[in-house]
Amino acid sequence: MRSGATPPPAHAEPAAEVRHANAASHTRRSRWGAGVWLWACVFLLGGCTQATRGTIDTIKLEWQSHAKLNPTPEQVAANPYAQIHVTTNGGDAILVLGNIDGHRQYWYGKDGAFVVLDHGRVVQTFGLPENLDASRIVSTNDPFDAGLNHVDSHAAYDRQDDWSPGYRYGIPVHAELSASGNATIDILGTSHAVTLITEDMAMPAAGFHATNRYWVDPQDGFVWKSEQHLMPGLTLTVVQLRPYRGSP
DSSP: OTTOOOOOOOOOOOHHHHTTOHHHHHHHHHHHHHHHHHHHHHHTGGGOOHHHHHHHHHHHHHHHTTOOOOOOHHHHHTSOSOEEEEEETTEEEEEEEEEEETTEEEEEOGGGOEEEEETTEEEEEESSSSEEEEEEEOSSOOHHHHOGGGOOSOEEEEEEEEEETTTEEEEEEEEEEEEEEEEEEEETTEEEEEEEEEEEEEEGGGTEEEEEEEEEOTTTOOEEEEEEEEETTEEEEEEEEEOOOOOO
16 A cells, blocks of 8 residues: 555445435435544544544534535544545535445445445445445446546547436446546645546436546556536545555
8 A cells, every 4th residue: 555544444335225325315414514524533533643633623613614624634644544535516524445345445434424436436425415326337448447547539438327316227328538638736735747537428318418527647547636427416526635556
């Protein structure tokens, strides 16, 4: 693990439970934006330093004032685990890496809420008011598996998405990726030279079109930051604060 981050022991929620997330979505709506960061620290409190406890008090104040989370390098460094900052339409949270299944990384928050990344692509969410239950690439080519740093002028693929609530399954998605030039992004005061990859998506059956963006390490394809439209009304921005870049 190049980052030195250590994932805490946790287990992925059974896929069957994802199908029944709707009943709890209203309760979790208010918790997602503010409480998840706090819970992540509380969950790990047994191994927290005094600095981390101070961080919890700081986040409590931000939560009460409804301020957007703005983690500092010191706050992130005080937690030894891999961390991402996820922003949705309704709020934001810091999630910790809890499980790895092949190339899939399960990033956890309060009450089992989680986001699953596969080579930087969001392939599942759980515990939000609306959720991406699953996302399957059905093309023979998977540009994310090959590495987005290899995307040149154009790469296309097809997938199928499942959404809830409403039990909308097997929604066909056609996506086209293209490299949009080099850029520099700042994460916690550190500059990263990246390649911007844009993804134009079409979902005719849902009447939905959107453009995703991935800020990618040109050397190995690692996705440092992304803005992903998962369905109408659900957009996730994911920033790697303390990345896990180990195997597989």
